[in-house]
Amino acid sequence: MPDSGTTYRGWRLFFLVSGIWNLSGAVPAIFWPGLNLNLFYAITEFQDYPLNYYLVFLNRSFWIAVLVFGIGYLIIASNPGKHLGIVVMGIIGKVIVALAWYYLFAMGKATGFAVFAATGDSLFTVFFILFLVRGPRSP
Numbered sequence: 001m002p003d004s005g006t007t008y009r010g011w012r013l014f015f016l017v018s019g020i021w022n023l024s025g026a027v028p029a030i031f032w033p034g035l036n037l038n039l040f041y042a043i044t045e046f047q048d049y050p051l052n053y054y055l056v057f058l059n060r061s062f063w064i065a066v067l068v069f070g071i072g073y074l075i076i077a078s079n080p081g082k083h084l085g086i087v088v089m090g091i092i093g094k095v096i097v098a099l100a101w102y103y104l105f106a107m108g109k110a111t112g113f114a115v116f117a118a119t120g121d122s123l124f125t126v127f128f129i130l131f132l133v134r135g136p137r138s139p
Contacts, residue, residue, distance in 0.1 A: 008080060008136050015077035018090075018124055022070025025117060029063035036063070040114045041104070069093055080131070082138040091128045094121040 029036035033056045037043040043055075072086040101118035104110035 011080040011131060011135055012077050014127060014131070015073045015080060018128075019070045019073035019077060021120060021124065022066050022073060026063045026067035026070060030060055030067065033059055040101075040110060040117070042111050065093075079138060081136040084132065084137075087128050087132055091125055091132075094125045094128070098122045098125070 037055070037059060069090060072083070073090065076083045076086055098118040098121040101110055101114040105112070105115050105118075
């Protein structure tokens with residue numbers, strides 16, 4: 001049973017926004033990988049096609065996983081408190097990805113856009129943890 005109608009609706013909205021956050025990164029990256037690689041890593045030229053095929057393939061694979069997580073957050077939005085496992089997986093995934101993007105930026109291998117995405121994921125992680133501690137639970 002939700003702890004209050006307002007809080008329940010608030011968490012539903014939060015997870016809807018979380019899903020949209022993931023989808024807004026994943027969909028363009030999947031369909032326009034060159035733009036994505038330029039925005040996140042300043043990669044602008046694809047000269048060695050076989051190597052770049054794998055670069056694009058692996059980058060798309062990553063973003064497909066992000067898309068799947070976004071769908072998971074939309075599932076949570078349908079009934080907060082019922083799908084806690086997805087929230088735990090989201091925390092793990094967002095922490096790992098954020099740390100990777102911060103590391104790549106520190107090494108000069110990622111752009112400020114990657115830091116923006118990492119910071120967004122870090123903020124969502126804080127709220128995911130807050131949800132696990134204080135959010136509504138389904139019976």
